[in-house]
Amino acid sequence: MVVDEKLESLREATADDVGGILQLIEPFERDGTLVKRDRTEIERDIDHYTIIDHDGVIFxxxxxxxYPEAKTAEMAALTVSPQSQGQGDGEKILKRVEQRARAMGLKSIFVLTTRTMHWFIKRGFVQVDPDWLPEARKRKYNWDRKSQVLVKKL
Structure with a gap:
């Protein structure tokens, strides 16, 4: 008997997922799409991550x-494996992140991007000036990277 059962799961990340996240994002860090994150940073922030894994591999x-004081949150490190791009995984992650933000009582989410602005705009984000960013995030904004700031109201 053959069972066509999906072994895919959309879930919050755990400490066991750190290696898989690093493996997924590393090529995008190398080509400059993503800002470099080291293992320690991902371990520290693992509770902030949502993942899609299939049979133990993070895609x-x-x-x-x-940023509760500003009723917003940054969605960072949105990454979809090249092998599964175009299959809706980015949308699934975005919807889950939006749900998490709403559950925290936030009114919007924002992204900083240098390459995929069109993808976010198609999904309801609008471009704003970097001055829009919450103070704590504005202090960390890398002006050299020239990231576009995009916001979506929830």
Missing amino acids: ACAALYP
């Missing part, structure tokens, strides 16, 4: 960093 991830 997509994103992190959500809340």
Whole structure:
């Protein structure tokens, strides 16, 4: 008997997922799409990550960093494996991150991007000036990277 059962799961990341997240994002860090994150940073922030894994292999991830004082959160490190791009995994992660943000009582999420602005705009994000960023995030903004700031109201 052959069972066509999906072994895919969309879930919050755990400490066991750190290696898989690093493996997924490393090529995107290398080509400059993503800002470099080291293992210690991902271990520290693992509770912020949502992942899609299939049979133990991570195919997509994103992190959500809340700024409750500004009623917003940054979605960072949104990554989909090249092998599964175009199959809706990015959308699934985005929806899950939006749900997490709403559950925290936040009114919007934002991203900083240098390459995929069109993808976010198609999904309801609008471009804003970097001055829009919450103070704590504005202090960490890398002006040299020239990231576009995009916001989506929840």
